[in-house]
Amino acid sequence: MSGTVITVDQVSKRFKLYSERNQSLKATVVRGKRSTYKEFWALKDVSFEIPEGSTFGLIGENGSGKSTLLKCIAKILTPDTGKVTTRGRLAALLELGSGFHQELSGRDNIYLNGSILGLTRKELDRQLDSIIAFSGIEEFIDQPVKNYSSGMYVRLGFSIAIHVEPDILLVDEILAVGDTAFQRRCMEKFAEFRASGRTVVLVSHAMGTLRDMCDNAAWLQHGELIGVGPASTIVDDYMIETAEDRIESTSEIQQSGSGQVLITDVELLDDRGAVSSLFRTGESQRIRLHYNCTKPVHTPVFGLAVQTLEGVRLWAHHTRDGGIDIPVLDGEGYIDVVVDKLMLQAGTFDVSVSVTDWARQHIYHVMHDVKRFDVQAGSIRESDGLVAQNARWDPLHRGA
Ligand SMILES: Nc1ncnc2c1ncn2[C@@H]1O[C@H](COP(=O)(O)OP(=O)(O)O)[C@@H](O)[C@H]1O
Ligand SMILES: [Mg+2]
Known part of the structure; x- marks a missing residue:
């Protein structure tokens, strides 16, 4: 330089x-x-x-x-x-x-x-x-x-x-x-x-x-x-x-599915329950999926994934793996997934959401990169990378 x-x-x-x-x-x-x-x-x-x-x-x-x-x-x-x-x-x-x-x-x-x-x-x-x-x-x-x-x-x-x-x-x-x-x-x-x-x-x-x-x-x-x-x-x-x-400004949302259940909105909520697009490593994050279905649908499964803007998937989770059985879904409502400690390091991330049948074979509705959020370094501070591990250093050990 x-x-x-x-x-x-x-x-x-x-x-x-x-x-x-x-x-x-x-x-x-x-x-x-x-x-x-x-x-x-x-x-x-x-x-x-x-x-x-x-x-x-x-x-x-x-x-x-x-x-x-x-x-x-x-x-x-x-x-x-x-x-x-x-x-x-x-x-x-x-x-x-x-x-x-x-x-x-x-x-x-x-x-x-x-x-x-x-x-x-x-x-x-x-x-x-x-x-x-x-x-x-x-x-x-x-x-x-x-x-x-x-x-x-x-x-x-x-x-x-x-x-x-x-x-x-x-x-x-x-x-x-x-x-x-x-x-x-x-x-x-x-x-x-x-x-x-x-x-x-x-x-x-x-x-x-x-x-x-x-x-x-x-x-x-x-x-x-x-x-x-x-x-x-x-x-x-x-x-x-x-x-x-x-809070909002991801471009056009890609979506598909048969439509028996629709995800009508996705909200990201912070510690205080307020809608936010800014979170800190180590703090909690609540992701709320609002749905609407006009006819009863049996044993649906809600899922979501988080990826980097480059498309690297960092995390995915669905209600079936989470042990949540929904025998039948009818009308409107919402379901939350709660991350107690967000283990992402500082960066910008996109959320994708889906609702499918129990076998995860039939897609009712999937929306890619529907919400974007930023993470800032918080109480857990690690040097670099995408994920935080809340790791600690043991003291230096001298000698053999
Ligand atoms: N050629 C122009 N004539 C009149 N107003 C303009 C022109 N270009 C930009 N502006 C105005 O100047 C402001 C700054 O615009 P811009 O530099 O494009 O902002 P940004 O890129 O940060 O979105 C805006 O209010 C915009 O409407
Ligand atoms: Mg511009």
Whole structure:
């Protein structure tokens, strides 16, 4: 590491909010008067530095100015006051599909995009196979990108961005649309980037990932910098402050089943019985499954599983293994599973739920990643990993 690679110096950015609808240039010109607008500061006097070779996270609620700040760093937007200084080649993955020419094929877009990012035709010829392979969309590479799904845009965009070997890589939230296997490969790439002395700036809502991956982080709120420092500290502060607001926001829920019993809601409750999305290692967690069935169903089994955002299953449990017999289910109600001491270390986790027949063969309803929660280090503090074991060290033993 040798000093600072990005300097954000007292940056403010103002947007104009026009009060009249359908404000067109023509209407303004024809009427010959100024249009009326309100000023709105999306960034207010933001300053921090990012050290070379580090991974930096940006956190904050929707609308707090994260994307605006990334665009200022990428020089797509010019701040109204202050300035941003960067050193070296910069690649940015900001909005979905930005930088792509819709009518051109994926292959042609690799050349177009790659050359904008500073690679020569020769370099691109050499990298082409590797770019296509990492994107994982070989079959579609000669189709116009306008036919691509959002996941395919992200895969191709990310693959191009890493192959131009930028000194600085800016990544907005878009990686969340990829599947978990692709996300994992992206995380590996970030780690490689860091190891080779490159700098990554990342916006994400996955607090566990940010905490693990980033050296430092900055927290924006209504365009103002609330804090900047070690990622673990900033993420913890942010989670405490915003726990109630973060209760829901996992994307589309995948679900299936025959529907004789439906899980209508899933709630995560803390020690005090309050709905929460923030827990601590060693504290209790109650997971409540609300159900509804219109006709009686005999001997159903409720189950749930907890996994990491990368899809690693950490735990699963169902009522049959738990010794709970439900002879018949009818109407509405709920069932709780109680974890007395949560043995997960700090991170972000997803809960999946199911209700099946006694044999666990017939699925009435299953919902994947229906709730997301964060865990913070609590009374049980262990150094690293996914699970806590509440282990202890015996005193040092000297001699044979
Ligand atoms: N081009 C624009 N014109 C007007 N307002 C904008 C523009 N871009 C962003 N904003 C506003 O600026 C604020 C910050 O937006 P953004 O940087 O996208 O936040 P975040 O990425 O943290 O969700 C929001 O209130 C948003 O509506
Ligand atoms: Mg944004």
